[in-house]
Amino acid sequence: MDRGRLSDNIKQAKSAADWELIFAKAGLQVDEHHRHLSKTVIQIWDIGMRPLFPTLMKMVQAIEPDKIGSIKEEWITTMKHFLQPIVEMDTELTQGSEPAFHCYVLTK
Numbered sequence: 042m043d044r045g046r047l048s049d050n051i052k053q054a055k056s057a058a059d060w061e062l063i064f065a066k067a068g069l070q071v072d073e074h075h076r077h078l079s080k081t082v083i084q085i086w087d088i089g090m091r092p093l094f095p096t097l098m099k100m101v102q103a104i105e106p107d108k109i110g111s112i113k114e115e116w117i118t119t120m121k122h123f124l125q126p127i128v129e130m131d132t133e134l135t136q137g138s139e140p141a142f143h144c145y146v147l148t149k
Contacts, residue, residue, distance in 0.1 A: 055143075056139050057074070057076070057139065057143055060143055060145065064145070064147060068149060069147040069148065069149060070147065070148050070149075071145055071146075071147060072145075072146045072147060072148050073144075073145065073146035074143060074144070074145055074146075075143070075144040075145075076135075076140040076142075076143055076144075077131070077140060077141075077142055077143075077144065078131060078140055078141045078142050079131050079132075079134035079135040079138075079140055079141060080134075080135075080138065080139075080140070080141045081134040081135075082127055082128065082131055082134060082141070083141040083142075085127060097116075101113075
């Protein structure tokens with residue numbers, strides 16, 4: 042019922058301090074650290090968007106193959122209009138709290 046959110050997504054969402062401890066124990070040095078996606082944006086995905094996709098996939102499977110490309114293009118355009126403002130508010134939504142995800146460039 043959780044659509045994989047507890048088994049694959051949430052396990053990877055650690056704090057910066059947790060990741061840096063893991064890297065230090067492995068003998069790695071952080072060269073770059075980029076933070077992205079507030080927890081609010083992740084919750085919008087997790088609660089609002091993730092449950093839609095199995096149903097959408099069923100609809101896609103019922104569409105004639107030669108029409109899928111144009112319908113996907115329309116779907117992406119529509120979703121971009123909905124989600125782009127939320128992504129642009131990401132810094133505001135973080136409000137000084139820990140972001141949901143981190144991107145690191147590491148060296149040994």
